[in-house]
Amino acid sequence: MTDEKKHENDADSAPEPDGTPFEVVAVPDARDRVSAGSLAGLTLPQPIAGASVPPAPGKPPAGYLPVSSRVPEREEADPESDTGADTVAEPPADPEQASERRTRPEGPEPASSLTSDRLIEKAATPPVGGWRLWLYRATLGYVNLGDPDHVRLRRALEHRIATRLGERTRFVPVLSRKGGVGKTTVTTLLGMALADLREDRVIALDANPDRGTLSDRNPGRATYTARHLVKDRFSVDSFAQLSEYTAREGSRLDVLASDPDPMVAHAFDDGDYRAVTDVLGRYYSIVLTDSGTGMVHSVMKGTLEKADAVVLVSGGSVDEARLASETLTWLEAHGRDDLVKKAIVVINIGAGEGTRVDIDEIEEHFRTRVAHVLRIPHDRHLAEGSQIEFGKLRPATRAAATELAALVVDQLIG
Template sequence: MSADYDRLFHSPDAARTADESDRETPPAGRDTVAPPGGAPNGDATPPPMPAARAQAMQAPPSWQTEVMSPITGLQPPNQPAAQRVPDNGMMRAPQAPPVGARHEQQRSAPPPAPRPAPAPPPSQFYGEPTDQRQPTAPTSAAAMGNHRAIDALSHVGVRSAVKMPSQRGWRHWLYVMTRINLGLSADELYELDLHARIRRNARDSYHIGVFGLKGGVGKTAVTVALGSALASIRGDRILAIDADPDGGNLADRAGRQSAATITDLLSDKELNRYNDIRAYTSMNASNLEVLSSDEYSAARREFNDEDWREATEIVSRYYNLVLADCGAGLFQPGARGVLSTVSGLVIVASASIDGARQAAITMDWLRQNGYQDLLGRSCVVINHVTPGKPNIDVEDLVQQFERHVPAGRVIVLPWDKHIAAGTEIQLSLLGKTFNRKIVELAAALSDDFDRLERR
């Protein structure tokens, strides 16, 4: 007992304090061997441990080695290759038991905070569920181009909540008596489509010529009826010019209001406004304006190509559409001047074998004289100028003419007693069938308003 007391208080190690002994004590959980300078219980220093035994203590037991997975990287580096477990991708490595001087359990590190999931890309459509959103590739400005989003809405169909009531027929009377609205009939929908085609915008001033090689086929009547239909439906300024050098009567059929002629217009050098032009024209009930030619008995010369070009250069600044009522010949100077500026053509023929032959000659002449493109923008009118059944198969004639002009551009006009009277033509007095055919003719010519070809 005294020996132990002396060794405890008189040995050089007795000068060390208890705190210094604690500092030298290895921390818990470290796989280290106690240093030879002291023991945790203050006993004598143990003898050094053999290297083989230290290696055996550091190596994990065999049961731990068998269940270690090579994926986790926890197999000892000195494990023989024969004892390594093959990588099957399905084994989990257990936690190694704590080793150390005090055999205290190691504190596990706190789990890392979960990273927030990336926000899903914004949906292309508002109100779409989040789980149905699909990632979209970013669109560059070059790929998008200069198209505006508001322009695309013009192609979106919109349903009206209120149906338009019918204006004629039994549907109209049913709506008037019972307020039951069945909507428009098929014929009324077709008429609305014709009006929409006629209201197309015509760039610059669009010129239309009305031709016929034979006199008495109704060129003037077709010009007045066509111009009146265009003016009443479109609502813009439309002028018809009498280009017949043989004393045309366009102003008489449209309703003469002014005694001025085209010669008076060309002699005026102070034409700066629309009202200056309006002083030389006549206007009918459909707002169609007419510029008459000189009286045949008082005319000093015939209407030529220079008169036409000069007149159209003046009126094209104030009128959207200009119609020309031409004579019976294609070799006349006035007819050549009209053909040089018009963008559309109407070939009028009577419902007879003689009138059909003259219309065929006109189409052949246009094709052989460099007006092939103009023939593609032409319409053929087969006009019944006399009552009764004609001496020609009209349906067969329509099929023959449709081989030379686009489909839907051969119009058959019935005989109308208001036209046959020879007086002023009014749309309200025309027959229902005649009026509808004139509207179809106007719609066919209006289909060319947005074409690039111009004369």
């Protein structure tokens, strides 16, 4: 045996430091493994002095720190269970803390229900003016009496006017059997009130077969008229192109004027009205029609067929009131009882209330035939016969126009 092999044998049989020998088995073409028989001869090292030892019965171990809450005790393993693993017992749920909304039939609330209106506390708004606002400021906001009743009623009317009407265009003709009663004036006031408080588009169409004056009562001028739109209706395919035919200035109300040329031989007829309203119906939510006087001209046929509600204008005289009432009779005779039920009668006091005619009796007469009767008081700005500026009207006139707009919207959504 060579010295090298002898040295290897001595190393393999060398005893451990504790004096216990162990045997190494060599396995060909494999890793060195410790034989099972040699494991019995292994002696584990003894614990070092000072190490932690199990505590005596009834005493906590060394280094024990008390805690405020107890760890949930483990339940005994179920002998019949497959795994036999220990399970932690959960504390019973407090029925008072469980939300009642989880047991409702429609299920839990969606994320969309968490709105700012629901979650953010609203601060009371200060009064708009007057002594109520002075008191609010003097008390540094601690005393807030709110707005007076007339302000709250005005806000309620504005909210009604701003109600959405859906995707379909609504048509509202303004009718009169007699000229000079303020039909064009009422159309302008109604259109301005609607356009000022609504987010969608509102337009007033002058459908007078002859020369109409709707454009004269509204600010702004347009290069083209309703007759031009009839001729170019197939080439208008956007609102930007349609805006070239309408006028708007100082108001959100768009106006489509009639032809002012007195030499025009062809009057605006039913076919022209239907062609124009087909174009306007693609871009506007409400179309007001300033109809001509009378009920038998050709434009009136298409006007009444498309009407969703009507506004009937009467003056403050005896003959004007009688002709307006006969208009309701004409509608009933031609099978339009639905329009009569939804009609709104406007009594325009253009000549003032200094006459001997009892306006209250006129109102009472129309209340027996329609649901709503409204009076527009005399206003010097309206009596001028020129362009109407909504801000120059008397407060009572503006309030009447706003109420008329609210009534019209109520009929359109009803």
